[in-house]
Amino acid sequence: MIVIDHLxxxxxxxxAVDDLTFTVKPGVVTGFLxxxxxxxxxxxxxxxxxxxxxxxxxxxDGRRYAEHLAPIHEVGALLEAKAxxxxxxxxxxxRAIGATxxxxxxxxxxxxxxxxxxxxxxxxxxDFSLGMSQRLGIAGALLADPQILLFDEPVNGLDPEGxxxxxxxxxxxxxxxxxxxxSSHLITELGAVAEQLxxxxxxxxxxxxxxxxxxxxxxxxxxxxxxxQAEQLAALIGAEGVSxxxxxxxxxxxxxxxxxxxxxxxxxxxxxxxxxxxxxxxSLEQAFMDLxxxxxxxxxxxxxxxxxxxxxxx
Amino acid sequence: xxxTSESSIGTPNPRHAAEDPPRPSATSSQLAVTQRxxxxxxxIKFRSVRSWTIMSAVAALLMIAFGALAASVASxxxxxxxxxxxxxxxxxxxxxxxxxxxxTLTQLIVGVLGVLFISNEYANGMIRATFAAVPRxxxxxxxxxxxxxxSLMVLMVVAGLASFLLGQLILGxxxxxxxxxxxxxxxxxxxxxxxxxxxxxxxxxxxxxxxxAGAISVVVATLLIVPGLARLVLxxxxxxxxxxxxxxxxxxxxxxxxxxxxxxxxxxxxxxxVGWLVVLLAGAAIMIRRRDA
Numbered sequence: 303m304i305v306i307d308h309l310x311x312x313x314x315x316x317x318a319v320d321d322l323t324f325t326v327k328p329g330v331v332t333g334f335l336x337x338x339x340x341x342x343x344x345x346x347x348x349x350x351x352x353x354x355x356x357x358x359x360x361x362x363d364g365r366r367y368a369e370h371l372a373p374i375h376e377v378g379a380l381l382e383a384k385a386x387x388x389x390x391x392x393x394x395x396x397r398a399i400g401a402t403x404x405x406x407x408x409x410x411x412x413x414x415x416x417x418x419x420x421x422x423x424x425x426x427x428x429d430f431s432l433g434m435s436q437r438l439g440i441a442g443a444l445l446a447d448p449q450i451l452l453f454d455e456p457v458n459g460l461d462p463e464g465x466x467x468x469x470x471x472x473x474x475x476x477x478x479x480x481x482x483x484x485s486s487h488l489i490t491e492l493g494a495v496a497e498q499l500x501x502x503x504x505x506x507x508x509x510x511x512x513x514x515x516x517x518x519x520x521x522x523x524x525x526x527x528x529x530x531q532a533e534q535l536a537a538l539i540g541a542e543g544v545s546x547x548x549x550x551x552x553x554x555x556x557x558x559x560x561x562x563x564x565x566x567x568x569x570x571x572x573x574x575x576x577x578x579x580x581x582x583x584x585s586l587e588q589a590f591m592d593l594x595x596x597x598x599x600x601x602x603x604x605x606x607x608x609x610x611x612x613x614x615x616x
Numbered sequence: 617x618x619x620t621s622e623s624s625i626g627t628p629n630p631r632h633a634a635e636d637p638p639r640p641s642a643t644s645s646q647l648a649v650t651q652r653x654x655x656x657x658x659x660i661k662f663r664s665v666r667s668w669t670i671m672s673a674v675a676a677l678l679m680i681a682f683g684a685l686a687a688s689v690a691s692x693x694x695x696x697x698x699x700x701x702x703x704x705x706x707x708x709x710x711x712x713x714x715x716x717x718x719x720t721l722t723q724l725i726v727g728v729l730g731v732l733f734i735s736n737e738y739a740n741g742m743i744r745a746t747f748a749a750v751p752r753x754x755x756x757x758x759x760x761x762x763x764x765x766x767s768l769m770v771l772m773v774v775a776g777l778a779s780f781l782l783g784q785l786i787l788g789x790x791x792x793x794x795x796x797x798x799x800x801x802x803x804x805x806x807x808x809x810x811x812x813x814x815x816x817x818x819x820x821x822x823x824x825x826x827x828x829a830g831a832i833s834v835v836v837a838t839l840l841i842v843p844g845l846a847r848l849v850l851x852x853x854x855x856x857x858x859x860x861x862x863x864x865x866x867x868x869x870x871x872x873x874x875x876x877x878x879x880x881x882x883x884x885x886x887x888x889x890v891g892w893l894v895v896l897l898a899g900a901a902i903m904i905r906r907r908d909a
Contacts, residue, residue: 347744347908347909350748350751351747351748351751352744352747352748352908352909353908353909354908367751368751368752370644371644371645371647371648371649372644372645372646372647372648372649373649373748373749373750373751374748374749375644375647376644379748381744381748382741382744384740384741385740385741385742385744385745386740386741386742386745387661387665387736387737387740387742388740389665389666389667390661390664390665391664394660394661394664395664397660397664398657398658398660398661398664399657399745399746399749400657401653401654401656401657401660402649402653402654402656402657402746402749402750403647403648403649403653403749404646404647404648404653405647442745446647
């Protein structure tokens, strides 16, 4: 259990984390989501004591991280993959870290095997690809068999096979009853594995919800309508305070907050012809973007209107 | 290494953590971080970077080779363009100092090695893995000091003795001295310890500045440039007051047999030199605790 209590951190003028409070529950994968620069890495660094909070505190199983006898046996962390001496072999890198807490050479070989680096164990870590470095970082996190794991953007730089492997690993670790806290700026990366979500933007908490709620909350609302009288329908429904978006096509609108049955009935009552009436499952990605829209530091402006082909997150 | 293609080593073990045979899980107290374990970790780090092992060996060999060369020049075996034919530039100096003249060069190598041993971790990010494992942090600083000082002490005392013996052999009867002569053993062992101390100075400066290039510049300037600069720019009486207390001058006080008016006595020199290390390490310790990693 990680308890984050009114945590704040600024670097000079820049506020990285702003009065953040949430908990990471044991035994599940908790996704830590937010746009780039939202403060995810800073929060993770504060959990393991690399950065000192300006105010507030973080405890891991009731104590500050540094107060544990064997810190990496409590929390294993992958924060940056390339944080190794380039001339040191992968095996020696892990042995050096493990030696601080009495991890045996046998265990080092075990985790190297687990991440598929046995054949490269003697090679200079500096020659590793990003994917291999990422695996070495994961091996380092698992080294002392911790109950809590922090992964900062673990699938960065991995090929599709590697991404699947990481997802499987995260699920397995949680199934063993471990606490897994994994950050990402892409919700689709977490959709399959995370049960719980902590969403932040600009260093502040936006939502702390179960994944199912984000999905379900989003799913009911959107209705895609194509009609030659789309403008008339938009005006009718918009007057009731329901959000209506006009698409690139003038005869296409997207209605959020009403069921398709209600929309159909209203259209019939007003004598509006409908060519298409489709309830949309808004993708997780869209739901996530709707939540964080106001919290993006440097938003990109859409270059062209995009048609929203919705895919439910895999 | 037979394996070259990434794909052949890049396939993770399909056996996931969940299917691993249950392992007796070690308890926190069995895995407690101790100073001894952190020293073990730093020892693995030190010997697993080949360029550092090579630098250490080169430092020792240069110490010996430079002493031998200086002794050859002083004995007249090697002609030089110096002003005193037959005697060379070292003719007037003390035979112990001649055989230990490699110290000047060797101190730069061990100083740089000390800097790299810690600044490198900041440069490549390893320091964050290190401090995650040892969040109290100071055991890491002490372990680096112990590992580097320990290795260099052994290596440099041996190199100092070898330089001395080889140098005296080259200088030959009449021009040479023995370890039994007054102050000689102290100067020879002192040189080895001084070099180990410069390694520690490098660690402290590296920890304070965290930047490799900056820290190396400071170490080189402290050892070579500042003493000369003090002589040039400071008023005479300031210079004679301050200069003996610089680390390099304090070192000369206990690494030379003859001593001089401009130097402290051997014991006072050693105390001042150790004082520098203590102050720099204390500063490094405070900064390491205070700063974000």
